[in-house]
Amino acid sequence: MLTIYINDLELEVEEGSTILEASEKIGIKIPTICFHDRLTPPGLCRQCVVEVEGARVLMPSCITKVREGMKIKTDSERVVRARRTILEMLSSSTDLSESPDLLEQMKIYKAEDGRFENSSKRNFKVKDDNPFYMRDYSKCILCERCVQVCSADIQFSYALTTAGRGYNNRITTFFDRKLPETSCVFCGNCVAVCPTGALIASNEFNVKALGEK
Amino acid sequence: MNNTNEQKMENFLEQLSEKRRTNLLPSLLKAQELYGYISEEVALKISKVLKVAPADIYGVIEFYSLLYSKPTAETVIRVCTSPLCSLKGADKIKQALFKKLNVEDGVPSTDGRFMVESVQCLGLCDQAPAVMVNNRAVCNIDDDSIDLLINGGGPGSKNNYYSDNPVITKRFGKIDPLSIDDFIKEDGFKGFFHALTFTKDELIYAVKSSGLKGRGGAGYPTGLKEQGAVAVEGRETYVICNADESEPGTFKDRIMLSSDPYSVLEGILITAYIVGAKKGYIYIRGEYSEVHDIFTKVIENATKAGYLGENIQGSGLSFDLEIRSGAGAYICGEETALFESIEGKRGYPRNKPPFPIENGLFGKPTIINNVETFSYLAQVISDKKRVVLTQGGSPSGTKLFCLSGDLVRPGMYELPFGTKLSEVINDWAGGVPDGEIGSIILGGASGSFVPEKYWNIPLDDQSLRAVGLALGSGVIMVFNKDRDILKILSDITVFFKHESCGKCYPCQQGTQYQNEIITRLGKGICYKDDSEKLEDIGLTMKDASLCGLGQTASSAVLSAMKIWPNLFEVSKGEVE
Ligand SMILES: Cc1cc2nc3c(=O)[nH]c(=O)nc-3n(C[C@H](O)[C@H](O)[C@H](O)COP(=O)(O)O)c2cc1C
Ligand code: SF4
Ligand code: FES
Numbered sequence: 001m002l003t004i005y006i007n008d009l010e011l012e013v014e015e016g017s018t019i020l021e022a023s024e025k026i027g028i029k030i031p032t033i034c035f036h037d038r039l040t041p042p043g044l045c046r047q048c049v050v051e052v053e054g055a056r057v058l059m060p061s062c063i064t065k066v067r068e069g070m071k072i073k074t075d076s077e078r079v080v081r082a083r084r085t086i087l088e089m090l091s092s093s094t095d096l097s098e099s100p101d102l103l104e105q106m107k108i109y110k111a112e113d114g115r116f117e118n119s120s121k122r123n124f125k126v127k128d129d130n131p132f133y134m135r136d137y138s139k140c141i142l143c144e145r146c147v148q149v150c151s152a153d154i155q156f157s158y159a160l161t162t163a164g165r166g167y168n169n170r171i172t173t174f175f176d177r178k179l180p181e182t183s184c185v186f187c188g189n190c191v192a193v194c195p196t197g198a199l200i201a202s203n204e205f206n207v208k209a210l211g212e213k
Numbered sequence: 214m215n216n217t218n219e220q221k222m223e224n225f226l227e228q229l230s231e232k233r234r235t236n237l238l239p240s241l242l243k244a245q246e247l248y249g250y251i252s253e254e255v256a257l258k259i260s261k262v263l264k265v266a267p268a269d270i271y272g273v274i275e276f277y278s279l280l281y282s283k284p285t286a287e288t289v290i291r292v293c294t295s296p297l298c299s300l301k302g303a304d305k306i307k308q309a310l311f312k313k314l315n316v317e318d319g320v321p322s323t324d325g326r327f328m329v330e331s332v333q334c335l336g337l338c339d340q341a342p343a344v345m346v347n348n349r350a351v352c353n354i355d356d357d358s359i360d361l362l363i364n365g366g367g368p369g370s371k372n373n374y375y376s377d378n379p380v381i382t383k384r385f386g387k388i389d390p391l392s393i394d395d396f397i398k399e400d401g402f403k404g405f406f407h408a409l410t411f412t413k414d415e416l417i418y419a420v421k422s423s424g425l426k427g428r429g430g431a432g433y434p435t436g437l438k439e440q441g442a443v444a445v446e447g448r449e450t451y452v453i454c455n456a457d458e459s460e461p462g463t464f465k466d467r468i469m470l471s472s473d474p475y476s477v478l479e480g481i482l483i484t485a486y487i488v489g490a491k492k493g494y495i496y497i498r499g500e501y502s503e504v505h506d507i508f509t510k511v512i513e514n515a516t517k518a519g520y521l522g523e524n525i526q527g528s529g530l531s532f533d534l535e536i537r538s539g540a541g542a543y544i545c546g547e548e549t550a551l552f553e554s555i556e557g558k559r560g561y562p563r564n565k566p567p568f569p570i571e572n573g574l575f576g577k578p579t580i581i582n583n584v585e586t587f588s589y590l591a592q593v594i595s596d597k598k599r600v601v602l603t604q605g606g607s608p609s610g611t612k613l614f615c616l617s618g619d620l621v622r623p624g625m626y627e628l629p630f631g632t633k634l635s636e637v638i639n640d641w642a643g644g645v646p647d648g649e650i651g652s653i654i655l656g657g658a659s660g661s662f663v664p665e666k667y668w669n670i671p672l673d674d675q676s677l678r679a680v681g682l683a684l685g686s687g688v689i690m691v692f693n694k695d696r697d698i699l700k701i702l703s704d705i706t707v708f709f710k711h712e713s714c715g716k717c718y719p720c721q722q723g724t725q726y727q728n729e730i731i732t733r734l735g736k737g738i739c740y741k742d743d744s745e746k747l748e749d750i751g752l753t754m755k756d757a758s759l760c761g762l763g764q765t766a767s768s769a770v771l772s773a774m775k776i777w778p779n780l781f782e783v784s785k786g787e788v789e
Contacts, residue, residue, distance in 0.1 A: 045718050046757040057756055057758075082752075086753065089750070092726070116730075117729055158266030158267075162715075164715070166715040167721055172268075
């Protein structure tokens, strides 16, 4: 067991646990986006960052292991600024209307919806190229979970990839082919892990569209 | 599809010793060279031979700037639009080329003969403005050279270097860079043979006490890194030379590798000896095809002369070195992204820990150093006095500085640590032609503007750190009084937006919005909360980004906001 301090609270935790796990144990909620407890944590959204005494930058709590004597602040000014700004940027570029968890986080962090000018808002036409599910990449937050489950984390179909670079990253298939022309087996794992409604079963999509009319 | 090209591609894939994903980038670069782009058909062929999923191959093609999934042209003209070339008229050159060849940015001409494309820093900043015409650099371009370069001519690149007390540039100009005999006559490999007479612990002690720190930007003590890598002895270990050099303002590694390449090889060999590595890589940025050719010869000659391969010079050390070419991605200079690239993947940096010395390339312990670091290491070890040093000292010796911008003599300077900034600019580089210094950036695009009160500061780690500055890879960019700060920032923020890998949110999004705001400010449109927004974006990138790229992508902007706050405020007058 190791002794660590979270927000000045002393606690004993097992060696090998992450800061996120340790915090959960004492009921401190740290927000996450890309983390999924059954997938390899990619540590890419950085929403779970915390301040660790002595570290130059903030540390992602979902993948940072506790060390003896570690002093952690989960809600310092730097932490809150980072979380709020990440949400404000996401909401400026992406349609978060079907992401209840993110909308909830925006409330908690008093993030201003669409704070940054959106001359470059991500707008894509819905891809409807197979009978099973649709892809609305205007809602995609690039957590890359779908690519993970399609590849070595679960399915080994390798139909999906991230293409592009930086802000222009996008999830797609080999040469942007239609899904039926790829190695996709329509297992549905990607739809199951998508947190934002960018991937949605076709029947569900149609029901929603009807409801809106 | 051209038959002979098809045959060539087939042969290339056939002769690969390892038909695995690690050969993906070399195969794609080959296809790019042969066909001018990578078609679905060729990608599928590569997929079959290397056993890489087609989707993954597409993801890789679309990541790297030098790989295309659509046809390009017989002649591709890449116009550098990074800060230094931009300053010297890159935009004018680009427009002239568009007009003359009747093309748009990045779109091939209808007859498929020409394509003109805006690109980021080509490492020719001291000879700005510069372009690449296919693999050939054309520099110091003026109105007259535009026709020349279209027709295959124009002034090529030069190696501008100066020093009055050279340590690692002492052989420059004295030897034929390709001749291993010349190198040996000038004390080449002395450090290597010297190393063989010591134990690993003694060598590590010598490197540690020499104070040598990494020259690639992060400044990590080289001896400590070696010690860490030795600690995991017994496992297969790799040595990697990082020659990806893509930071705007940096061109020292290009000059080093084309003027004294064997000295870099010597440093690599000494490191291999210390950490017990049998295999190494030198990762050279894709745009440096001349350097690539030079090092191919160097490896050939060194192998023939018994300095690579089995039982090198009877020492018992066996070591092979392989060249890997980058494919147009600044981020691949980041060490873990570089590993991913050699493994045939998108250049996404990894979360650390684990650190390279425990878990690097192919999951094996890996020691990676910059070109200049290796060359310096060879010098440290060849000097008998240093090897028996008993007391550690502060970083002694010299550093390569890259000077560019509005200067009489831009170029590379080897100068002692502690030389004053103003002395380097005025006495060495000749100062600003017909004018005065307006602003200085230290450290490259990821560096900061230097407040005027520090223009006399001695260039050493301690002095700089004390005032919150850093030398980085040794870049000094100088701008005259007439230069528009917002224009410089606009070019810098375009660079980061273009080069962010997009893996982590703060940098993927932050580089985009930072650039949008700066570009708008440059057009004279200012909103009242712009400073606040830039600060939120900048500090979030700095604090929460996954790697050094995002963590420094706002340095220049944040430093400018401190020095010239009114540039970012509505008081400027224009718009509310
Ligand atoms: C975005 C980014 C780009 C980098 N580019 C280079 C590079 O081109 N060359 C280099 O030697 N180091 C580069 N580095 C630093 C490397 O990650 C690493 O620290 C260095 O190669 C270690 O060698 P050294 O200890 O000899 O400096 C870069 C780092 C970052 C974050
Ligand atoms: S900081 Fe930028 S370059 Fe580095 S991992 Fe994040 S997105 Fe990629
Ligand atoms: S939850 Fe995304 S980085 Fe930790």
